[in-house]
Structure formats: structure tokens, C-alpha cells
Amino acid sequence: MAGSNSLRPWRRKGNTPWSPWDEFDRFREQMWEFMNSPFQRMASSQGPSVDVYETGDSVVVKADLPGVDPKDVDLQVYDDHVVLRAQIRQETEVEEDNFYRRERYQGSLHREIPLDVPVEPEKAEATFKNGVLELRIPKAASASKGHRVNIRNEE
Numbered sequence: 001m002a003g004s005n006s007l008r009p010w011r012r013k014g015n016t017p018w019s020p021w022d023e024f025d026r027f028r029e030q031m032w033e034f035m036n037s038p039f040q041r042m043a044s045s046q047g048p049s050v051d052v053y054e055t056g057d058s059v060v061v062k063a064d065l066p067g068v069d070p071k072d073v074d075l076q077v078y079d080d081h082v083v084l085r086a087q088i089r090q091e092t093e094v095e096e097d098n099f100y101r102r103e104r105y106q107g108s109l110h111r112e113i114p115l116d117v118p119v120e121p122e123k124a125e126a127t128f129k130n131g132v133l134e135l136r137i138p139k140a141a142s143a144s145k146g147h148r149v150n151i152r153n154e155e
Contacts, residue, residue: 047084047111059119059137063111066131073128077121077137082113084133 051062061082065073072087090105118140126135 047109050111050113052113054117057139059115059117059139061113061135063133064131065133068131070128073133075126075135077119077124079118079121080115082115082135084111084113085109
């Protein structure tokens with residue numbers, strides 16, 4: 001019976017023994033994801049976070065673009081949607097005693113935002129303040145509600 005109750009190291013995937021270094025690597029990866037998550041979310045296929053709402057006479061679109069230079073933003077307004085594109089360029093440099101680090105991040109984002117009401121794209125106005133883009137688009141004066149077409153029976 002020797003060995004039946006003896007302790008054995010816990011085996012992980014691939015039958016490798018547990019190692020504190022594996023845990024450290026996992027912790028480091030989680031911290032890296034946490035520290036970079038705002039930039040990853042912005043550059044993801046979903047694009048930046050946006051709020052879209054209506055006022056009495058316009059549609060307002062607000063987009064969070066922290067760290068983005070306004071001149072790197074391309075904004076196009078159509079009758080029924082808005083297209084937002086931006087380039088993200090960030091550079092961080094830290095210099096201390098016996099320590100030097102320089103990091104760069106570059107990416108792009110793209111977001112198409114559907115509008116529920118017809119607007120007048122040529123009258124749109126945008127402002128950028130504290131990393132938030134605000135777009136105001138006047139609603140179209142009269143929206144075409146469609147035209148009913150009578151169908152003739154040719155039989």
C-alpha cells in the first residue's frame with residue numbers, strides 16, 4: 001500500500017507538473033490585457049463606444065476617442081448612416097535610474113452608425129473635446145414616407 005496515500009504533484013495540461021512560473025506568466029498576461037484593454041476595445045472591429053440620440057431638431061452622435069488626435073479622424077455623414085474612421089498613434093517613454101522603456105502603439109478603427117431618421121448631411125457639425133467627438137446632424141425637414149404604387153392586373 002505504499003504510495004496509495006502519498007502526495008503527488010498536481011499535473012496540468014499535457015501532464016506537466018505545476019510551476020509557480022506558469023502562474024506568474026498567466027498573471028503577467030492578465031495584467032498586460034488589463035492595461036491595454038481600452039486601446040484593444042477601441043481598435044477592435046466594433047470600433048469606439050458611441051451614444052446616438054435625438055433632440056428636437058437634430059441627431060447627436062458622441063464617440064469616445066481617447067488618445068486620438070482630431071486631425072486623424074475621418075468622419076462622413078450620409079442620409080441614413082455615419083462612417084467614423086480614425087488612426088490611433090501613441091508613444092510612451094519612461095526613463096528612470098537603471099530603467100528605460102519606450103512603447104509605441106498604432107492602429108486604426110472603423111465604425112458605421114445607422115441613423116433611424118433622415119438627416120441633412122451637408123449641415124452636420126462636429127466638435128472634439130477631451131477625447132470625445134460630438135457630431136450634430138439636423139434632421140431632414142420632410143422625410144419621404146414612400147409612395148404607394150397600384151398594381152394593374154394584366155390578365
